[in-house]
Amino acid sequence: MAHGYVSDKERYLARLKRIEGQTRGIHRMIDEDVYCIDVLTQISAITSALENVALALLDDHINHCVRHAAEHGGKDEIDEKLNEVNAAITRLVKS
Template identity: 60%
Template sequence: MNGYSHDKEALLQRMRRVEGQVRGIAKMIDDDKYCIDVLTQVSAATKALEAVALGLLDDHLRHCVADAAAQGGDVAATKVAEASAAIARLVKS
């Protein structure tokens, strides 16, 4: 069971909203809208995806990493390394 299972519907709803935003951006480009307006919408979609990512990361830390830490040993080390790599990817983007 994944850490986000309890919040799955909310995550899916957010992702559908992001999907709609991205389709809207494509339509703006197709309609030759002003570039600053398109960039504003790209920024909004990016922030929405970042919010989803941070929520997933929080759930991962609270559920998966916490459970692994309780087990200790290699399991804990693996989950911490996995979380650190995910954080590094988020920071780079």
């Protein structure tokens, strides 16, 4: 079964390409001795962008993979999916 995000793949790839470019941008800022506060501002922007990608992926995962398992899977499969989701949420909240 295709993962939840596959239907939106191009958008995810574009967002990640942009984040990769922003990360390279920070490398350049440090290399060019840009003022610390400006570098920090850029890092906060990337952290938020990554967080939003993660929330969108989690949303897709819950709405497709978890949902499919709950509707069609056996007890073990559902247990596994739900444990995975809860662990992913904890990592996201704690990171």
